[in-house]
Amino acid sequence: MLLAIDLYFLVIALFSGTFAPIVPLFAGICITGGLLCIVYAEGKARGDDRREHRRLSRVASQLEQPIQSLEDDIEYLVRQSDALPSEIRLKLKRMSTKTHLVLENVRDIFLMLRAQGGTVAQETKVYNTCVLVEEAIGRIQKIASARNVEIIHKAHCEDAPVKIDRNLFLIALTHILENGILYTLKPGLVNVAIIRGKTHVRIIIQDRGIGVKREDARALFDPFVRGQYASQYDQDGIGVGLTLSRLLIHEFSGKLTWKQRNESSGLEFEIKLPLAKM
Numbered sequence: 001m002l003l004a005i006d007l008y009f010l011v012i013a014l015f016s017g018t019f020a021p022i023v024p025l026f027a028g029i030c031i032t033g034g035l036l037c038i039v040y041a042e043g044k045a046r047g048d049d050r051r052e053h054r055r056l057s058r059v060a061s062q063l064e065q066p067i068q069s070l071e072d073d074i075e076y077l078v079r080q081s082d083a084l085p086s087e088i089r090l091k092l093k094r095m096s097t098k099t100h101l102v103l104e105n106v107r108d109i110f111l112m113l114r115a116q117g118g119t120v121a122q123e124t125k126v127y128n129t130c131v132l133v134e135e136a137i138g139r140i141q142k143i144a145s146a147r148n149v150e151i152i153h154k155a156h157c158e159d160a161p162v163k164i165d166r167n168l169f170l171i172a173l174t175h176i177l178e179n180g181i182l183y184t185l186k187p188g189l190v191n192v193a194i195i196r197g198k199t200h201v202r203i204i205i206q207d208r209g210i211g212v213k214r215e216d217a218r219a220l221f222d223p224f225v226r227g228q229y230a231s232q233y234d235q236d237g238i239g240v241g242l243t244l245s246r247l248l249i250h251e252f253s254g255k256l257t258w259k260q261r262n263e264s265s266g267l268e269f270e271i272k273l274p275l276a277k278m
Helices: 002-016 022-079 086-117 129-146 166-182 241-251
Strands: 125-128 149-155 161-164 188-196 200-207 255-260 267-274
Touching: 022 086, 086 166, 086 241, 125 129, 125 166, 129 149, 129 166, 129 188, 129 200, 149 166, 161 166, 161 267, 166 188, 166 200, 166 241, 166 267, 241 255
Parallel strands: 149 188
Antiparallel strands: 125 161, 188 200, 200 267, 255 267
């Protein structure tokens, strides 16, 4: 609006030759100054965000090494605990499990902060999606069995090459699979399907869990946000898994989307990745 007024008075001044456009010039100066202030504030905020990310990443990295050492020490004690009373052996095993969970949470926070600030992948190669999905299912099979959840896996193709960082992709896929298992009502099923198209491959994961409340839907991929009843099904989660998964898949030029299957009948996640050119 101010720019339009500015132009109007400038045109009048040009044709009349008698009016000095002080007001519109002043308005233009104010607008320019305001825009410069906004640009400066945005740049400063981005700089502050980057510095904050670097600080948090450094802290997470510093925490990872001592926790890893602690986990290794506890695992060693567990292996050497045959002569100890059963109660002590049980406590050591619980300590080992909890330490492993803490280490994974620290790793996920570290990766998420790095992914938010830039590229995380160290080495990308071409891998067969079908093989990686089977490996991810193998990683979480123990959790599925413990929670009485069956994983049904169907690959509608024999080969679907994608260019990714193998370890990071497995972390992302494992989080999505684990999410489906943890929130599925027991006894339950989690369906995994691989569908290859002409240019992309889709990995579809369906659970029969509690679903997502409408008020929680918008924040599903927000970091450190958990649903109203999340702690009843996953006491050790911190609300980072899906955020990290989406960031990592996006880094591989892919997409992670979701939809509610039916009201209170679970979710469907879809990973879509471009096929690698062979």
